[in-house]
Each structure stands twice: as structure tokens, then as C-alpha cells.
Amino acid sequence: MYSPDTTKYLIQIHLETEGVVEKPDVVGAIFGQTEGLLGEDLDLRDLQRTGRVGRIDVQIVSKRGATAGEIFIASSLDRAETAILAASLETIDRVGPCVARVRVECIEDIRVAKRKKIIERAKELLLDAFEEDTIASQDLLDEVRESIRIEKIRLLGEERIPAGPNIEESDAIIIVEGRADVLNLLRYGIKNSVAVEGTNVPAIIVSLCEKKTATVFLDGDRGGELILRELLQIADIDFVAYPPRGKSVEDLSRKEIVKALRNKVPIEYVRDQVDRDIRKVPSDHGIQPTLYPYSPDISEEKIPENAAGEDGSTHVTDMSASGDTIYPEGEFDTTPSQPPIAQPSPEDGGNATLGWHIKAIRGSGLGRFLSPDLSTIHDFAPAEFRDLLPEYGSESAGVLLDMNVDQKILDVAAEKGLEFIAAREFSGIVKRPVSLRMVNMQ
The missing domain is CATH 3.40.1360.10 (Dna Topoisomerase Vi A Subunit; Chain: A, domain 2)
Incomplete structure (x- = not known):
């Protein structure tokens, strides 16, 4: 339709005729009715021969005895000459034997359209085409240091396993x-x-x-x-x-x-x-x-297991340094409504163990102070722990709480000299007291 190398403007014209015409009729009317109209310098034939005007592109459709369509003419003239040429085309009043009406729709600046395409493409290239972003100084230093560390790796033994320097x-x-x-x-x-x-x-x-x-x-x-x-x-x-x-x-x-x-x-x-x-x-x-x-x-310590007890059942031991506190595994029922169990009598198996107390307290919503020989000192509501600690803490080796224990409760128990604390869960623990063992009742 036009040469993208030389074209500056594109004239778009709308054509209507009161009859059926074909493309050669339209082109002939354009040359015939504009010949000599604008003088020798703007004669359409001469302009097209010298390449200052492109070929005439006619796109028309005939329906119901009438013809309508668009005409495109590419121009490399300046703005004023292009405007004059476009205006002269509106003087066409007949195409072949048919009455015609010609109107210039617009004159498009091809260079503006090219600039828009250039800008859009440049944006795409800026986002996607570059292989990598600018390397920061810190990245360069890290890359060099990484290569030094790789060189420092040693290979040991016959197997040549990697190791630090x-x-x-x-x-x-x-x-x-x-x-x-x-x-x-x-x-x-x-x-x-x-x-x-x-x-x-x-x-x-x-x-x-x-x-x-x-x-x-x-x-x-x-x-x-x-x-x-x-x-x-x-x-x-x-x-x-x-x-x-x-x-x-x-x-x-x-x-x-x-x-x-x-x-x-x-x-x-x-x-x-x-x-x-x-x-x-x-x-x-x-x-x-x-x-x-x-x-x-x-934060909480898990309870590892130990060997079988004298009765042949599996036993679990806490994580204390001594490791001599063991209790039978039993069925760790987590039903919240489970009530506390009374202290076992010698006929039922002898002294109570820490595991037995945990089984009794877990799910009951209670707390229990235990003596050094793991006998019950006092049962209480867990919310009363801080209030009862001054009274029972000195004679207690540890405490069981069917509740979540946080850092504050842990610190209070450690300050009172308790050896262990067992709880339903430990949350928000930042620092573990060295002298206090933590046992998770779950």
C-alpha cells in the first residue's frame, strides 16, 4: 500500500457512489478529475512517477446497487502539500457514470504511529530482553568470596570427601x-x-x-x-x-x-x-x-521411652540427667472429662510414678504438687498455681499442670526451686531454666 521507508503521511478517504463501480473506475476518476487541477508540481501522475506519492489503494464493496469503501494514498510530501492533495480529491463528483461523494476521513502521520510502536516495544525490551540486572557491589563481593570458599574445601581420605579447611x-x-x-x-x-x-x-x-x-x-x-x-x-x-x-x-x-x-x-x-x-x-x-x-x-522436651519394667510392660523415662524416673506407658487417653485417680494402694502395685500422676491429671483440668518421693501433696485449680506456690513449693519436687505453660510460669517455678514441671503444652518459651526439667504431658 505504501513504502514504509519514505512515507510520511497516509491519506484516508471515504467514497460512496450511487451505482455499482469497480476499482479501475475509481482510480481512473482520481487521475482524470485531478489532472491539471493543482499545476505541474502537484500533478498526481508526476508525483507517483517520482515516488513522492504511493500507489492508490482502493477497498470498495457493492451492495444493493450502491458502492462504498475506503481509498488510501501514501504521501512523502510535506504537511501543506499533502493537505492540498487530499483536499483536491474531494472535488471528485463522479466515478464512471455514477454520482460520487468523496470525503477525507483523516491524514495519519506515519511517523507518530511508528513512535508509538517504538515506545511500546522499548518497554517490552526493557522488561524482558536484558539478560540480567545491574550487579550490585555487594553481589560482586559475595560471588568472589564464594569462589574463595569453594577453593578452600579440602578432600579427605581415600574416599575424597569434602571438608572445611x-x-x-x-x-x-x-x-x-x-x-x-x-x-x-x-x-x-x-x-x-x-x-x-x-x-x-x-x-x-x-x-x-x-x-x-x-x-x-x-x-x-x-x-x-x-x-x-x-x-x-x-x-x-x-x-x-x-x-x-x-x-x-x-x-x-x-x-x-x-x-x-x-x-x-x-x-x-x-x-x-x-x-x-x-x-x-x-x-x-x-x-x-x-x-x-x-x-x-x-520449647517443650519430648519424653523418650525406656526398656520394659518388671511387670513386662513398656516404660517411659523422662529426660532428666539421672534418668531413673520411669513410669508405665499405659493408654494415654486425652479425653478432657477424665477424672483424677486416687493414689494406688500397695496391694494395687506399690508407689505411684510420675507417669501414673500424668495419666491421672491429664484432661482433668487440675494441677498437682508432688513430693520428692512422687506422692501427692495438694491438688488445685491451675489458675491458683502462683498463689499456692509459696505455701507448697518448698516441700514439692515438681508440679503437674493440665494447662498451657508460658515463660512467666516457667520462671516462677524455677525461682521456687522446683525440679520439674509437667504441662499440657509449653508455648512462648524463649529461655529454658537450666535447673528445671520440662515434661510434655501429651
Whole structure:
């Protein structure tokens, strides 16, 4: 229709005729009725011959004995000449034998349309076409430092397992799963980690565990659990650290790594759990055995299990340092309406245990002070705990509360010298008192 290289303007004309005409009739009428009208300089034939005006594009349709349509003429003349040429076309009053009416609809500036397209395309390119944004100075520094850390990774033993640069000089080591975990710890300045690289623990790691304090820091998935079980069988492990639930060591931030290592668990607690199966629970409860009951963001201590008692039943032990407080597992019914049970008589099995008291209090909505020999001192409503603590706290070894316990209640119990506190749930615990054991009654 027009040359995009030279065209400046596009004249759009509307045509109506009182009869049926064809395209050649329209083109002939345009040349015939404008010939000599504007002089030699603006003669349409000469302008088209020199390329200053494009070919005439006629788009018409005939219906019911009449014809209507549009005429497009491309022009590379200036604004004034283009306007004169367009006005001259409105003088056409006949096309062939038919009366015609011609009206200029508009004169479009092709350059304006091109500018709009350029702007829209530039916006798209600005958003999508560039491969990457401007790199910040900090990003450059981090990239260079990352390459240095990668170069610092050592390869140990015949298995050539990845390890931090200080793995042999340090008196403690951190055992992780893979190379990515070692890199992440290096990113935050921890240079004494070593990777297992699979469930087949290399001999060099076993040797290092014999000489150094070893902390296992594995992912909380099935693979990490299997590696931990193997390490406990063949290596001298001292502590186990756990990442936050649902996260891998390689994805942790500096704060999460530091928090997890600070909350590492002595191996004795974990070994007790590995040496026996998790308390057998009916399959419809949906509870799966796991070696990862701990998490840096969990405040309450879980209650591990112990060996069978004299009566052949499974026993559970609390997490105290002594480990000598055991109680029968029983059916831990969580029905809220369960009433407290009276103290057992010697004929019914002898002295009460902590587990027996927990079973009696759980779901009752009561609290209970216990003496050092685990006999009941006083039952009370949990809301009265703070008021009764000065009176009964001095002669009590611990307290059971069928309620949620927060940091304030925990601090009050620790200040009074209680040895343990058992509660339905612990929430909002920021700091655990060193001298106070926390037992979850669930």
C-alpha cells in the first residue's frame, strides 16, 4: 500500500457512489478529475512517477446497487502539500457514470504511529530482553568470596570427601550430609565441617570422631535419619543438632545455623531412642517413628521411652540427667472429662510414678504438687498455681499442670526451686531454666 521507508503521511478517504463501480473506475476518476487541477508540481501522475506519492489503494464493496469503501494514498510530501492533495480529491463528483461523494476521513502521520510502536516495544525490551540486572557491589563481593570458599574445601581420605579447611586442626567437627552443606557452613565462617556423602560412612570420619568432639548436623528427612543411625553404630558421636523442620542444612541462614548448633542434643538422649523402637502406637493414629523430635524452635522436651519394667510392660523415662524416673506407658487417653485417680494402694502395685500422676491429671483440668518421693501433696485449680506456690513449693519436687505453660510460669517455678514441671503444652518459651526439667504431658 505504501513504502514504509519514505512515507510520511497516509491519506484516508471515504467514497460512496450511487451505482455499482469497480476499482479501475475509481482510480481512473482520481487521475482524470485531478489532472491539471493543482499545476505541474502537484500533478498526481508526476508525483507517483517520482515516488513522492504511493500507489492508490482502493477497498470498495457493492451492495444493493450502491458502492462504498475506503481509498488510501501514501504521501512523502510535506504537511501543506499533502493537505492540498487530499483536499483536491474531494472535488471528485463522479466515478464512471455514477454520482460520487468523496470525503477525507483523516491524514495519519506515519511517523507518530511508528513512535508509538517504538515506545511500546522499548518497554517490552526493557522488561524482558536484558539478560540480567545491574550487579550490585555487594553481589560482586559475595560471588568472589564464594569462589574463595569453594577453593578452600579440602578432600579427605581415600574416599575424597569434602571438608572445611580447619577440619584437622580443630578439636571439634561437624558432620553434615553433602558438599552443599559444607559450602553453606563455610559461607558463614564455619570451617570444621565434613560431609558423609551418602549412607556409607567413610572410615576417615570414624577416625576423626575418635579424636575430636563430634556433632552430627543432618537434614530431618529419611536420608538423614539413616545416616544418623549408622553413625551411632560405628562412630563416637557426642552431640546431634537438628535444622528447623522442613529445611535442609544447605538452605539455612546464619541465624538458623547458629541457633541449631546452640541447641544441640547430647547423644545419650538420642541413643536411648535409637536403642529401642518408638512406643508402639496403633497404625490408625498416623504416628511415624522418627529420630528428629527436636527442633530449635520447639520449647517443650519430648519424653523418650525406656526398656520394659518388671511387670513386662513398656516404660517411659523422662529426660532428666539421672534418668531413673520411669513410669508405665499405659493408654494415654486425652479425653478432657477424665477424672483424677486416687493414689494406688500397695496391694494395687506399690508407689505411684510420675507417669501414673500424668495419666491421672491429664484432661482433668487440675494441677498437682508432688513430693520428692512422687506422692501427692495438694491438688488445685491451675489458675491458683502462683498463689499456692509459696505455701507448697518448698516441700514439692515438681508440679503437674493440665494447662498451657508460658515463660512467666516457667520462671516462677524455677525461682521456687522446683525440679520439674509437667504441662499440657509449653508455648512462648524463649529461655529454658537450666535447673528445671520440662515434661510434655501429651
